[in-house]
Amino acid sequence: MRxxxxxxxxxxxxxxxxxxxxxxxxDAIIKVSLSSVCGSDLHLIGGYVPTMRAGDIxxxxxxxxxxxxxxxxxxxxRGDRVITVSIIGCGKCWHCEHEEFSLCxxxxxxxxxxxxxxxxxxxxxxxxxxxxxxxxxSHAEYIRVPFADTNCFRVPExxxxxxxxxxxxxxxxxxxxxxxxxxxxxDVVAVWGCGGxxxxxxxxxxLMGAERVIGIDRFPDRLRAAQMKAGAxxxxxxxxxxxxxxxxxxxxxGPDVCIDAVGMEADSGAPxxxxxxxxxxxxxxxxALRLESDRPAVLRxxxxxxxxxxxxxxxxxxxxxxxxxxxxxxxNKALTFRMGQQHGQRYVKRLFEHIEKGELDPAYLLTHKWxxxxxxxxxxxxxEKADDCMRVVFAP
Amino acid sequence: xxxxxxxGRRPExxxxxxxxxxxxxxxxxxxxxxxxxxSWALAALGGGLFLAGAAGVPLSSPLRQVALPAVRREPTxxxxxxxxxxxxEKLFRHWRNVRHLAALFPHLDAVEIxxxxxxxWKAHGPGxxxxxxxxxxxxxxxxxxxxxxxxEGADLPHRGTVLFRPAPGGRGTEVSLTLAYHPPGGxxxxxxxxxxxxxxxxxxREALRRLxxxxxxxxxxxxxxxxxxxxxxGRVTAKxxxxxx
Numbered sequence: 071m072r073x074x075x076x077x078x079x080x081x082x083x084x085x086x087x088x089x090x091x092x093x094x095x096x097d098a099i100i101k102v103s104l105s106s107v108c109g110s111d112l113h114l115i116g117g118y119v120p121t122m123r124a125g126d127i128x129x130x131x132x133x134x135x136x137x138x139x140x141x142x143x144x145x146x147x148r149g150d151r152v153i154t155v156s157i158i159g160c161g162k163c164w165h166c167e168h169e170e171f172s173l174c175x176x177x178x179x180x181x182x183x184x185x186x187x188x189x190x191x192x193x194x195x196x197x198x199x200x201x202x203x204x205x206x207x208s209h210a211e212y213i214r215v216p217f218a219d220t221n222c223f224r225v226p227e228x229x230x231x232x233x234x235x236x237x238x239x240x241x242x243x244x245x246x247x248x249x250x251x252x253x254x255x256x257d258v259v260a261v262w263g264c265g266g267x268x269x270x271x272x273x274x275x276x277l278m279g280a281e282r283v284i285g286i287d288r289f290p291d292r293l294r295a296a297q298m299k300a301g302a303x304x305x306x307x308x309x310x311x312x313x314x315x316x317x318x319x320x321x322x323x324g325p326d327v328c329i330d331a332v333g334m335e336a337d338s339g340a341p342x343x344x345x346x347x348x349x350x351x352x353x354x355x356x357x358a359l360r361l362e363s364d365r366p367a368v369l370r371x372x373x374x375x376x377x378x379x380x381x382x383x384x385x386x387x388x389x390x391x392x393x394x395x396x397x398x399x400x401x402n403k404a405l406t407f408r409m410g411q412q413h414g415q416r417y418v419k420r421l422f423e424h425i426e427k428g429e430l431d432p433a434y435l436l437t438h439k440w441x442x443x444x445x446x447x448x449x450x451x452x453x454e455k456a457d458d459c460m461r462v463v464f465a466p
Numbered sequence: 467x468x469x470x471x472x473x474g475r476r477p478e479x480x481x482x483x484x485x486x487x488x489x490x491x492x493x494x495x496x497x498x499x500x501x502x503x504x505s506w507a508l509a510a511l512g513g514g515l516f517l518a519g520a521a522g523v524p525l526s527s528p529l530r531q532v533a534l535p536a537v538r539r540e541p542t543x544x545x546x547x548x549x550x551x552x553x554x555e556k557l558f559r560h561w562r563n564v565r566h567l568a569a570l571f572p573h574l575d576a577v578e579i580x581x582x583x584x585x586x587w588k589a590h591g592p593g594x595x596x597x598x599x600x601x602x603x604x605x606x607x608x609x610x611x612x613x614x615x616x617x618e619g620a621d622l623p624h625r626g627t628v629l630f631r632p633a634p635g636g637r638g639t640e641v642s643l644t645l646a647y648h649p650p651g652g653x654x655x656x657x658x659x660x661x662x663x664x665x666x667x668x669x670x671r672e673a674l675r676r677l678x679x680x681x682x683x684x685x686x687x688x689x690x691x692x693x694x695x696x697x698x699x700g701r702v703t704a705k706x707x708x709x710x711x
Contacts, residue, residue, distance in 0.1 A: 075695030087693040094685045125696030142684075160683045164551045164637055176679050179687040182668070194687065206692045216687055 072466065073127045073210035074445040079117035082446040087127065090206065090214035095142035098218035100134040100154065104235040105208040106436075106463045107131075107452045108156075109265050110387045113334060114199060115449060118363070119389055121183055121200040129209030129464075130156035130196040131239040133231055136222070137212070145219045151231075152222040154215050155414035156239040158194040158205070161220030172411035177217065178203040187390065192411070209445055211466045223418045228426045235463060236266065236432040241421050242414035243385050244270025244331070248278050249417075250383040250408035251327035255279040258320050260375065261302070262368045263331035264292035266435045266461050267385060271329050272300035273430055280327075284319065286312060288337075291458035299434050316375045324377035333386025334364035356393060363390030373399050384409035435461045442466040541625075541646040546670035550678045551638035554630040557681065558609045561628055569680065570673040573597075589622070597621045623647060641677070643670050 073087045090099055108131050113119050115128075136150045146152065159171035166174050174193035178184065181191035183201040194216070197207020206213065215221055225234040244267045253259060259275040261268050264287035272283045285296035288308040296302040305315050316325060338350035349367065356362035372382050373396050382405055400407070424430040437460045440448045448462040550557060560566050564585050568574040571589070578586040583603040591597055599620030604613040615625040624647035631640045645666065679686050 071693070073693065073695065077695070083695070085695040087695055090693050091691065093688055093691050096683075096685060123694075123696070125694040127694060160687070162551070162682045164549070167551070176683050177687055179689050181675065203687070204689045206689070206694060210693075214692060217683070 071211035072442055073206075074129065074442065074464075075124075076114065076122055076126045076128050077124045080115060082115065082128075082449055084443050084445055087210070090210075090212050092138060092140045093214065094216060095140040096217045096219065097140040098136055098143050098146055098215045098222060099138040100132070100152065100213050100215055100222070101137045102132050102134040102208055102211060102213055102466050104134075104231055104439075104463050104465055105129050105132040105210075105442075106235055106238075106240070106266075106461050107449060108239055109263075109267065110198075110333065111449070112453055113387060113389070114197075115453070116335070118334060118357075119199045119201070121204075123200060123204075126197065126199070126204070127206040127210055128197040129207035130198055131235065132208035132213065133225070133235040133238070134213070136218075139218060143218045146222055146224075150222075151225045151234075153225060153234050153238045153418070154196075154208075154213075154222050155242070155412075155418065156196055156198075157411050157414060158196070158203070158216060159220045159415055160217050166220065166415075169413055169416040170410075171220075171413045171415045173413075180204055195411070209442065209464055211442070220415060223415075223422075226422050226426060229422055230433060232433040232436050232463075233425050233431060234422075236270075236435055236461075237414075237418055237421050237425075239412065239414065240266035240435060240461070241270045241430070241432050242417045243267045243412040244272075245274040245417050245421060246410070246412045246414075247271040247329045247331060247383045247385040248274035248280075248327075250385075250410075251275070251278075251329060251381050252408075253278040253280050253327055256281045257326040258282045258284070258323075259327045259329065260284045260286065260316060260325035260372075261296075261329045261331055262286045262336075262372065263333075263386065264289070264296045264304070265331065266432075268292075268329075268331035269295060269300050269435060269460075270430075270432060271331055271385070272296060272302045275327070275329075276301060277424065277429060282319075284316065284325065289455050292455075292460065295434065295460065312371055313375050320377070324375050324380065326377055327381050327383060328372040328376045330368050330372060330382070330384040330386040332368045334388050336365045336367040336369075336386075338365075338367040352394075362393045364388045364392050366392045366395060370394075370396055373403070373405065376403070376405055378403045379405070381406040381408060385412065387411075436463050438462040440464055542666070543644060543646045544666045544670050545642060545644045546667065546674050547640065547642045548671075548674040548678050549633050549637055549640050550681055552681050554609045554632060554639040557630050557639055557641060557677070558612075560677070560681065561612060562606070570676045571669070584617075599623070641674055643674055645670060 071087060071089050072084055075083055075085045077083055092099065111128055114122055133153045136146050136148055136152060139146055157172045158177040159166045159174045160176035163175040172193045177194040178191050179194065180200055180203055184191035194203025194205050196205050248271050251259060253275055257280050259280045261271050261283065264285045268285060272285055275283050283302040285293065285300065285302040285304045286307055287293050288306050293304040293306060296304050305312060338353065353362065353365040353367060357365055368386065376382060437458060438448065440462055442464045445464050448464060451457060451459050452462050564577050564579065568577055573589045574587065575590055576588045580586055584600060586600050587598065589597045599622050600617040601614050602617055604615060606612050609630060611627065611629050613627045616623045624645055627644045629642045633640045676686060
């Protein structure tokens, strides 16, 4: 089959590789019909996530058809149209039983890396480096899914392919970001990052009762989509001081819930804004020297802006160590931190219901649909945010 | 707030200047090497050394203890712990049938039952070097504990204990495996290092993890045999297996 392989930093190629086969009794093989790019893939492509190996197939957000299943798969049939949650649960450990699927004890076949770096190992993720299990990803014609009964979900008739594909990752991640904020009616929610996950977080925040949602980004098309599609007010961080603007919009209180949908490659803002260029240079310099693995600009800003006693919900991906973290502000302001990779399996059913009722329509995230053979250009476009690109989806 | 300590004299147990700079420079170099090779472990180690150096953590005294284990007379003890979401009875029954244990230790080839308390074990080191020992159960407490020791003439003399204890909050059972064996240099030392490599803790942890996965999900998750764009696929999976045991 053909597959998009990572061969080194910013070196992606579509190559011929062997077809996947059933390797364990609970596996299924899915014929991929749509597979989306994701912002967190950019961290892999840029070389910020260690333990990538040349030849790894990337991609983790996909929709397809069950073509083969292992002897212990009982809930799926050949021909089923399914999405697969990008983060793999075994379905049987204590964490999976408590719907914390991304903390699964058993799905990562290479736990040594994470145990060394994080103290414990978390779930395997498709196409997401060997620290997260080394599973082959979905930018391919076929993909093998372990523990298929737990991780594959049949798509209801009334939901289109273009809506369903994002229920793999972007929709549940955004939904979980809002869920972790424990939003109460009347709350003001600020969302840093207006990409796919940020858009879904804004929409979900309204579904959970937020009175106002404020989206923060610097790309005009994303800010426009946040306004037109997600119903948010917007701030362009390259033009205004975010702290001043958020306090002005909230009577000096600050947002009740702050959501980070950006992660480790955050941009500190335009050099014209007081003092921020130094922060950005500091973070980029330390990151380049591998003395700090992540750029925490959004985290610092959220801690500064959040109302006293408010909640920070973090779904943007971080990899390792962070310097100059304003713990004093966080502690003295009594902030609550919630975070994690998405527990998608917990939300899929509810999300399909929202989509069927017309309360949530993620299809607008899909701005470009390309052939798999053009995947390297697709990623370049997504990375450069060219042509108002929100998400490129490949159809093998 | 603490004041100026000792008029500038170095407090007991903190690192000297030379040691600190060695840690900082060495850590930076390791961090770079790790980052360049995409090695998470190396980069983390480098980062850790750098931080330890910068914070003045004493490194050389514990290092000396680790580097010279042969001078100690007591057996080396290693312990691993895991919580498994099944009742103790089930785990005890599984472990009591020693034939099941071959699946937990990849170097084990066969376990032969000689009597109710004695068994004969065959394993292999790198290059297929055979390692053989006889083992006898000492104490067996139903659903709680199994201890054993190897008999005279064993290639891998050791004592072992596995403990099963109910975990709080209905989380299942806490399992703890302790192995005591003679350090390299003593009798059987070569077999120990052949079989366990440099990281017996890792071997014990991996064994308990395999037990957990077999008991909880009935299979060991794997990526072996999946497609990739690597020409030398076999070599890479072999290397990864080394890392994960």
